[in-house]
Amino acid sequence: MKISLGARTLVYPTPVFCVGTYDAEGKPNAMAVAWGGVCCSKPPCVAISLRKATYTYGSLVESKAFTVSVPSRDHVVAADYFGIASGRDVDKFAAAGLTPARSDLVDAPYVAEFPLVLECKVVHVAELGLHTLFVGEILDVKIEEDCLDAEGKPSADLVRPFTWAPGDNLYYALGEKLGRGFTVGKALQEEKE
Amino acid sequence: MKISLGARTLVYPTPVFCVGTYDAEGKPNAMAVAWGGVCCSKPPCVAISLRKATYTYGSLVESKAFTVSVPSRDHVVAADYFGIASGRDVDKFAAAGLTPARSDLVDAPYVAEFPLVLECKVVHVAELGLHTLFVGEILDVKIEEDCLDAEGKPSADLVRPFTWAPGDNLYYALGEKLGRGFTVGKALQEEKE
Numbered sequence: 001m002k003i004s005l006g007a008r009t010l011v012y013p014t015p016v017f018c019v020g021t022y023d024a025e026g027k028p029n030a031m032a033v034a035w036g037g038v039c040c041s042k043p044p045c046v047a048i049s050l051r052k053a054t055y056t057y058g059s060l061v062e063s064k065a066f067t068v069s070v071p072s073r074d075h076v077v078a079a080d081y082f083g084i085a086s087g088r089d090v091d092k093f094a095a096a097g098l099t100p101a102r103s104d105l106v107d108a109p110y111v112a113e114f115p116l117v118l119e120c121k122v123v124h125v126a127e128l129g130l131h132t133l134f135v136g137e138i139l140d141v142k143i144e145e146d147c148l149d150a151e152g153k154p155s156a157d158l159v160r161p162f163t164w165a166p167g168d169n170l171y172y173a174l175g176e177k178l179g180r181g182f183t184v185g186k187a188l189q190e191e192k193e
Numbered sequence: 194m195k196i197s198l199g200a201r202t203l204v205y206p207t208p209v210f211c212v213g214t215y216d217a218e219g220k221p222n223a224m225a226v227a228w229g230g231v232c233c234s235k236p237p238c239v240a241i242s243l244r245k246a247t248y249t250y251g252s253l254v255e256s257k258a259f260t261v262s263v264p265s266r267d268h269v270v271a272a273d274y275f276g277i278a279s280g281r282d283v284d285k286f287a288a289a290g291l292t293p294a295r296s297d298l299v300d301a302p303y304v305a306e307f308p309l310v311l312e313c314k315v316v317h318v319a320e321l322g323l324h325t326l327f328v329g330e331i332l333d334v335k336i337e338e339d340c341l342d343a344e345g346k347p348s349a350d351l352v353r354p355f356t357w358a359p360g361d362n363l364y365y366a367l368g369e370k371l372g373r374g375f376t377v378g379k380a381l382q383e384e385k386e
């Protein structure tokens with residue numbers, strides 16, 4: 001039996017994307033966002049949504065560029081901090097003891113210590129209400145060498161990303177493997193069709 | 194040391210959203226998408242991206258409505274099947290042995306057996322390339338009663354959602370709890386600022 005919770009933003013899983021920008025003075029900043037996700041395969045694009053009140057919003061509108069740094073579970077405290085503090089008031093990289101690395105492709109910094117990074121230029125903007133949606137074309141993905149498996153392929157087990165659950169307001173690591181995509185459903189396809 | 198993987202859609206975590214629509218004849222359909230996420234808090238909105246070639250695309254353009262049914266880990270086979278088969282060729286609900294429930298708010302069906310459902314009307318469309326991004330305003334969220342905790346709040350532990358990792362092409366359950374959002378980072382804020 002389902003019950004109604006009303007109009008709200010409850011869905012699982014949501015990401016923890018640390019969005020990197022430079023402000024007008026060139027100070028690097030990073031902000032954690034859970035409202036985002038991949039939105040196109042060709043060209044590869046990722047969407048993030050920001051409130052206009054955030055410091056990142058103004059920087060991103062000016063530079064039309066951002067990075068997404070994906071934290072590993074070792075960086076949950078820093079990532080959470082990136083979602084609490086404002087770059088208007090403080091140098092969040094310095095406070096978190098993390099290194100802003102300049103992207104060689106877009107005018108934005110990424111978190112050098114985080115294992116996975118997307119470098120993006122803004123290609124679409126939509127005013128939706130409290131949040132503005134920015135679509136960034138992913139110009140490159142960079143990953144720590146030690147997050148590649150024996151075959152040289154990116155491994156979530158080695159990146160060790162985490163997710164945020166809105167209802168409980170909890171961060172969860174990835175857990176048990178449940179099966180392979182575009183594969184486990186084939187049994188049903190062959191059986192039932 | 195980071196290495197470049199080129200322009201691609203590698204990021205963690207991505208969701209497994211089962212998008213429900215009716216086709217022109219009123220046949221219910223569901224399609225699994227990993228390209229999506231929340232994109233606005235007020236009004237609450239969720240984005241999903243579809244290739245024009247999918248059967249769901251045509252249905253959604255006509256109806257301007259969709260649902261997002263979030264599968265529990267018990268439904269990983271059915272959810273994967275929803276991402277493999279096409280509603281053009283088959284009744285996917287029937288093949289998966291699942292029940293299409295008519296939304297009372299929008300012209301779209303949801304998966305009755307899945308624990309969490311969002312009912313959405315399309316408020317923005319963006320052509321990005323291979324994919325079209327649809328922003329849906331969330332008119333209501335419905336959840337199974339037994340997915341509420343003792344205080345009546347939605348619990349990810351009880352919904353038991355899962356995520357898809359693009360690099361490995363694996364489904365992962367949620368695992369260990371790593372801390373509370375907007376909380377674990379406060380220590381760093383007090384310590385370093």
